[in-house]
Amino acid sequence: MGTGTGTDTAPPAGRASRRRPRSASAEETGRPARRRLLAALCLLTLLLGAFAGWAYAQTRALEDDAATGNTALTDAARTSEVKGAAGKAVNALFSYDHADPAAEKKAAATYLTGKAVAQHRTLLAPVLAQAQEQKTVVTTTVTDSAVERIDGDRARVLVYADQSSTSTAAKAKDAANYAGAMLAVDLVHRDGRWLVSALDTFGG
Structure with a gap:
C-alpha cells in the first residue's frame, strides 16, 4: 500500500x-x-x-x-542710408504734376530697375490716364519707414507715406483728396546707389 x-x-x-x-x-x-x-x-x-x-x-x-x-540689426549707418534712399525714391516716384510730366519719367529712369518698372507703371496708370484732363497734381511724402532687412547689396524697407491729390480742372468733382499709403520696397545696390527693384502695396 x-x-x-x-x-x-x-x-x-x-x-x-x-x-x-x-x-x-x-x-x-x-x-x-x-x-x-x-x-x-x-x-x-x-x-x-x-x-x-x-x-x-x-x-x-x-x-x-x-x-x-541682416545688416539692419548691426549697422546703423547702413540702415540710415537705406531708409533715406527708399524715402527719396518713393517721394519722387509717386508724385506727379500734370504741368511737368517729364519729371515722372525722369524719376522712373533714375530709381527703378527690374520688375519695379512695370509695377510702378501699373500703380501710376490711373493717375496718368486723367492727369491732363483734370490737371492733376499728386504729392507723396514719406512720413515713416522701417528697414526689414539688409543682406549685402539687397534690402527691404516698409514705407509709410501721405498722399495728396489736387485738381484745378473746373469740372473735377473732388478738388483735393488725402490718403495714406503703405508699401514694401525692395532695393538693390548698384553702381554706388540704391535702386528700387520691386514694389508691394498694402492699401491705403
Missing part, C-alpha cells in the same frame, strides 16, 4: 526529467532576446539624443547666421 501510494503521488522520473530541460531552454532563449532588445533601445536613445543635439546646433547656427547676415 505504501508502495502503491508512492507510485501514485510521485511524478514519474522520466516525465520530470523531460520538463526541467524544457524550462531551462526557454529561459536561455529568452535572455539573449531581452539583451538584444535592451541594446537596441539603448542605441535608439543614443541616436535620438545625438539627433536632438545636432538639430539644436543647426537651429542655433541658422539663427546666428540670420542675425549676423
